Amino acid sequence: MVALKVSTGAALLGFVARSLAVPVVSEATTTFSAEATPAVVPPDVPHTNVTSHGPYTGTPTTTGALLTDVLAASIAPLPPKPNPYPSDGELHAPEPAPYTPAGGTDTNGTIPDYKVKSDFDYESIALGLYQEWIELDLFHWGLATFSPEEFEEAGLTAEDRYLIEFMADQEVGHATLLSNILGPSAPVQCTYNYPVTNIREFIDFCQKLTRFGESGVYGFLNHLDAHDVGQLLLQSITTEARQQMIFRQFEGLFPMPVWFEVGIPQSWAWTLLAPYISSCPANQTRLAWQNYPAVYILNQPNPARINGSSAWNETTGPYTNTLSTADIKPEEDCSASKEVGVNCSPAITRNRSEPLSYPGRQVFLQWDEPGKPIGPNNSYITNTTVAQPTFAAWVTQLNVTYTPLQNVSDNTAYTIQPNVSTFAGDPGINGTMFLVLTDLDLYVTPYNISMLNPHVYGLALYQSG
Structure with missing residues (x-):
């Protein structure tokens, strides 16, 4: 020193x-x-710039999720645990140290070891690592694929490009952290396939990928047996939250249109992530999470349009339902307008005069049958225990709101966007959120939302704002 x-x-x-x-x-x-x-600085996890991108064309050597004995078809609900604490603002037990109220988890002086402590922990952190690896590659891929002139044309300067590069560097740290937690069996880099052909589609896919990456961690963070690991993961996922907001700003969307960020189960995050992983090494650690069938939102709102809600079949595919710019005429392109409330070029914040979606909007849906190969090496198979979906679950902020599917025929239907709020003044349906097809309008809350899994047919991201 x-x-x-x-x-x-x-x-x-x-x-x-x-x-x-x-x-x-x-x-x-x-x-x-x-x-x-x-100072002695620990090394980064080994990583390279992936040179191969595109769909997997080989034959899988194994199929299906990692599996062991299954005790039941679903987990039965139990009543809340008794809670005798009076919550009256007084202290009800001796303080273990000065200015230290009694209680808390792992506050008795035990040294943390930052290792997973259960199958649940391992599979959750491994899923998070798959997410960090794809983000690291995606950000580098976009910078390498599109020219500075294309970025400039989309309103993104050299400083913006450097921010994307810096976000890729952040993913090196995140991947190193999670790899060190898991040890030698930690998943490594794979090859990937992205549903984008230009800068605006790239930015939209990035903001959607970071959305389910962030929400996927929020869904399991407080259920980890290893609370010390959860602390480290929390300190990385808060960075991911900032990344998602940056990509919304790059897209000309309002950066944070919700009061609460939603958490989703691991199988939902894996369902949305796996289609974009082409192949992984043959000895890659496999995951135990479910892959649900794909859902297409046929009139997914298109943020690149002046009237985003008027879109029809303007996505590059299911699951993320990333926007497509192919059919947008110059006079319909919001980035070409200079009018306040219409212009959607990159900015710290944008207000849109015409909302992307609204209560009462008909949302038209189509879904695949289960049984399709997907994910790394096409070695996972989509499946569901639901014979026929009957509800759309709008999963956003603190709410899960169900609306019935109408005119159901040949794996198509429509539903009506509901008018809900979290608290007065906060429209519940806003931002980049999750639309889930179910066979039951099961009552769930943010902490036990995974109870819905046995009733899920498929899911997609909905660009409600």
Whole structure:
């Protein structure tokens, strides 16, 4: 460590001398009492720029999710645990140390070891690592695929491109952290396939990918057996939340149109992530989470349009339902407008005069049958225990709101966007959210939303705002 010694008296004398135009007698000096010793920095996890992108064309050597004995078709609900704590603002137990109220988890002085402590922990952190790896590649891929001129045409400068590069560097840290937690069996980089052909589609896909990456962690974070691991993961996912907001700003969307960010179960996050992983090494650690069938939102709102809700079949595919710019005429392109309330070029914030969606809107849906190969090496198979979906679950903020599917025929239907709020003044349906097809309008809340899994047919991202 460097020790600095400064002659403060001489410094003060120098200041006075300059102020009074008197010759300087002496100046402040800095002396070093020891050589600087470089800090030991742990290495990053090995990573490279993936050179292969595109769909997998080989034959899988194994199929299906990681599996062991299954005890039941679903987990039966139980009543809440008894809670005798009076919550009256008084202290009800001796303090273990000064200014330290009694209670809390792992606050008794136990040294954390930052290792997973259950299958649930391992599979959750491994899913998070798959997410970090694809983000690392996606950000680099976009910078390498599209020219500076294409970025400039989309309103993104060299400084914006550097921000994307910096976000990729953040993913190196996140991947290193989770790899160190899991140990030698941690999943490694794969190859990927992205449903985009231009900058605006790339930015939209990035903001959707970071949306389910962030929400996927929120869904399991407080259920981890390893609370110390959860603390580290929390400190990485807060960065991911900022990334999602940045990509919304790059897309000309309002950066944070909700009061609460939604959490989703791991199988939902894996369902949305897996289609974009082409292949992984043969000995790659497999996951236990479910892959649900794809859902297409046929009139998915298109943020690239002046009237985003007028879109029809303007996505690059199911699951994320990323926007397509292929059929947008110049006079319908919001980025070409200079009008406040219409212009959607990159900005710190944008207000849109015409909302992307609204209560009472008909939302037209189509879904695949289960049994399709998907994910790394086409080695996972989509499946569901639901024979026929009957509800659309709007999963957003603190709410799960159901609307009936209408005119159901040949894996198509429509439903009506509901008018709901979390609290007065906060429209519940806003931002990049989740639309889930179910066979039951099961009552669930943010902490037990995974109870809905046995009743899920498929899911998609809905761009409600």
